[in-house]
Amino acid sequence: MVSLESKKAMAQRATAKELLKKPEGGSVLFDPRRSFWKEPFGPLRQAEQMELRLILSRSMGACRVSLVVFADDGSGMKRFPMFFCALERGREVYECRCALQQPGLYWYRFEYEGTEGLVKIGKGPDGRGRTGEDASWQLTVYERDFHTPEALKGGVMYQIFPDRFYRSPHYTPRMRKDAVLREDWGGIPRLERTPEGRVPNNDFFGGNLKGIQEKLDYLSSLGVNCLYLNPIFEAASNHKYDTGDYESIDGVFGTEEDFVCLCREAKERGIRILLDGVFNHTGSDSRYFNRYGRYEELGAYQSVDSPYYEWYHFTSWPDAYDSWWGVDILPQVNEEAPSYLSYITGEKGILHKWLSLGAGGFRLDVADELPDGFLDRLRERVKKEDPENLIIGEVWEDASNKISYGKRRRYLQGRQLDSVMNYVFRDGIIAYALGGKAQDLAEKVEALLEHYPKECADLLMNILGTHDTRRILTVLSEKGEDGRALLKNAAVLQFFLPGLPCVYYGDEAGMTGEGDPYCRGCFPWGHEDLALVSFYRKLGGLRRSWKKVLARGSYETAFADEGAYGFYRRQGEEAVGVFVNMGENPVLLWDEQEGRGLLAGQRRLWQRELLTGRFPGRLLWLPPRSAVVLGRERR
Numbered sequence: 001m002v003s004l005e006s007k008k009a010m011a012q013r014a015t016a017k018e019l020l021k022k023p024e025g026g027s028v029l030f031d032p033r034r035s036f037w038k039e040p041f042g043p044l045r046q047a048e049q050m051e052l053r054l055i056l057s058r059s060m061g062a063c064r065v066s067l068v069v070f071a072d073d074g075s076g077m078k079r080f081p082m083f084f085c086a087l088e089r090g091r092e093v094y095e096c097r098c099a100l101q102q103p104g105l106y107w108y109r110f111e112y113e114g115t116e117g118l119v120k121i122g123k124g125p126d127g128r129g130r131t132g133e134d135a136s137w138q139l140t141v142y143e144r145d146f147h148t149p150e151a152l153k154g155g156v157m158y159q160i161f162p163d164r165f166y167r168s169p170h171y172t173p174r175m176r177k178d179a180v181l182r183e184d185w186g187g188i189p190r191l192e193r194t195p196e197g198r199v200p201n202n203d204f205f206g207g208n209l210k211g212i213q214e215k216l217d218y219l220s221s222l223g224v225n226c227l228y229l230n231p232i233f234e235a236a237s238n239h240k241y242d243t244g245d246y247e248s249i250d251g252v253f254g255t256e257e258d259f260v261c262l263c264r265e266a267k268e269r270g271i272r273i274l275l276d277g278v279f280n281h282t283g284s285d286s287r288y289f290n291r292y293g294r295y296e297e298l299g300a301y302q303s304v305d306s307p308y309y310e311w312y313h314f315t316s317w318p319d320a321y322d323s324w325w326g327v328d329i330l331p332q333v334n335e336e337a338p339s340y341l342s343y344i345t346g347e348k349g350i351l352h353k354w355l356s357l358g359a360g361g362f363r364l365d366v367a368d369e370l371p372d373g374f375l376d377r378l379r380e381r382v383k384k385e386d387p388e389n390l391i392i393g394e395v396w397e398d399a400s401n402k403i404s405y406g407k408r409r410r411y412l413q414g415r416q417l418d419s420v421m422n423y424v425f426r427d428g429i430i431a432y433a434l435g436g437k438a439q440d441l442a443e444k445v446e447a448l449l450e451h452y453p454k455e456c457a458d459l460l461m462n463i464l465g466t467h468d469t470r471r472i473l474t475v476l477s478e479k480g481e482d483g484r485a486l487l488k489n490a491a492v493l494q495f496f497l498p499g500l501p502c503v504y505y506g507d508e509a510g511m512t513g514e515g516d517p518y519c520r521g522c523f524p525w526g527h528e529d530l531a532l533v534s535f536y537r538k539l540g541g542l543r544r545s546w547k548k549v550l551a552r553g554s555y556e557t558a559f560a561d562e563g564a565y566g567f568y569r570r571q572g573e574e575a576v577g578v579f580v581n582m583g584e585n586p587v588l589l590w591d592e593q594e595g596r597g598l599l600a601g602q603r604r605l606w607q608r609e610l611l612t613g614r615f616p617g618r619l620l621w622l623p624p625r626s627a628v629v630l631g632r633e634r635r
Contacts, residue, residue: 060112363461
């Protein structure tokens with residue numbers, strides 16, 4: 001019997017032989033997104049061995065070929081010798097194996113000594129190797145023991161803006177004197193300004209926790225296993241990002257008992273509740289700052305002797321203080337102040353309280369404005385309560401190499417976040433849906449997966465819309481055509497690309513709306529787009545059917561050509577193929593008789609599920625604005 005290791009070596013030699021026979025490719029061949037050149041793909045676990053291969057034209061006269069690895073700050077440069085291992089048709093194959101012992105962000109390139117001295121081989125514009133390039137490839141190395149929650153992988157997340165989801169008649173809201181409870185469910189949210197130019201955000205429609213509880217069966221029908229709630233703690237506004245008291249549920253939404261009941265019933269249905277953690281700032285109208293004297297407790301605005309005074313930074317007490325983006329109703333906190341750190345992350349702190357009452361984790365508001373020390377402590381506390389608790393950060397860019405306030409961040413290296421909100425995929429999907437090239441979306445997907453540890457990629461919060469963006473149907477309808485057709489295909493990508501699809505409440509029902517506050521309208525109960533709801537249910541059902549491959553499966557681009565995009569997800573012998581056509585012309589996937597098409601020769605492999613394509617006899621065409629999902633099961 002041939003060992004697995006021997007089979008692997010034989011396959012690598014065969015691949016090298018085929019590559020060496022090809023005349024094209026230039027003097028340097030290296031593509032880190034393909035397993036022959038770099039294994040494993042993407043980031044490394046601490047001390048994990050990496051194998052690299054490089055092919056050079058013999059005419060280059062290369063000798064003493066090296067892999068050069070250096071830390072993000074340019075320090076700690078290491079050279080690993082590459083060993084000659086094959087020669088054919090004037091090309092030389094070099095290999096090396098190495099491991100990095102410390103987590104961090106690294107960069108690598110190659111060098112060799114030639115007739116004119118030392119020559120660099122760096123990252124070219126297409127991501128492949130090229131001589132004379134100064135750009136290097138990114139290499140993320142993460143903690144050896146870094147693991148993320150398994151139960152949520154392969155599921156569906158759903159985001160709710162609590163005031164606008166469902167108003168149960170079984171709870172009477174407790175309103176502030178300056179708040180307005182509207183009776184016109186479905187009305188247009190108000191955007192009014194005070195004479196000082198402020199938006200009070202004090203109109204409420206009465207959505208509550210009991211209402212969410214009463215709709216858990218609906219959420220289960222969509223395949224939801226994680227429910228992300230925008231802030232529910234006491235605060236003056238309807239959006240609740242101006243926290244008044246971290247220890248109390250806002251009376252508009254319900255009671256602590258209501259929260260416990262919601263978590264309990266959700267858990268019975270396999271649904272985890274994710275809370276919004278707003279820890280970068282509080283409200284000026286809070287027990288901690290207490291600018292308006294609403295609370296009995298002595299706030300930082302009222303006295304320098306307040307127990308909360310060290311939480312804030314005053315440039316001239318009491319009226320000049322740091323605030324979030326200069327918004328004075330949101331005074332910024334010093335997250336590493338000892339008393340604040342203890343209050344949030346301590347043994348009996350805020351995190352402990354809500355996790356012990358049933359929450360399954362936190363989405364962290366403006367995570368890129370939270371310091372490393374705070375995030376480290378937060379993770380320790382959240383995971384101590386339960387390793388399966390989830391920590392998602394709000395980061396709008398590539399979180400693996402994000403620079404925030406002049407400092408490179410380490411969110412995804414194992415001691416801070418589990419994963420992040422995936423605005424990168426969102427932007428790519430929308431651009432593609434509105435006429436962009438499939439190649440651009442494929443590049444965004446591959447680049448992110450190359451940079452993110454798989455533990456993070458499997459839990460990416462894949463969004464098309466949130467409370468901070470225009471409604472996705474509004475965005476996709478701006479070209480004047482039927483946005484619903486585009487939305488269906490965008491949703492297919494959202495549900496099958498690596499990560500956890502997160503549906504913003506009402507997107508599945510056809511809700512529209514411009515930016516804040518109009519993207520935060522009331523769910524149209526009784527007026528839903530039932531065909532669209534049914535489509536989302538089908539997507540949720542497909543994720544349940546293929547949970548194993550979608551939870552942990554690999555990703556591979558099948559093709560990306562103008563309007564046509566296809567990819568595979570594989571896990572063991574199971575596989576799913578997803579093929580989308582956002583272009584203006586039909587695309588032939590295969591013609592069995594003629595042996596042509598983008599998937600020629602593979603028809604027998606795929607025989608499972610069809611979404612919006614069609615099978616006219618022996619052909620499979622993807623008409624414009626259509627998608628097909630096909631699966632292969634273990635035989």
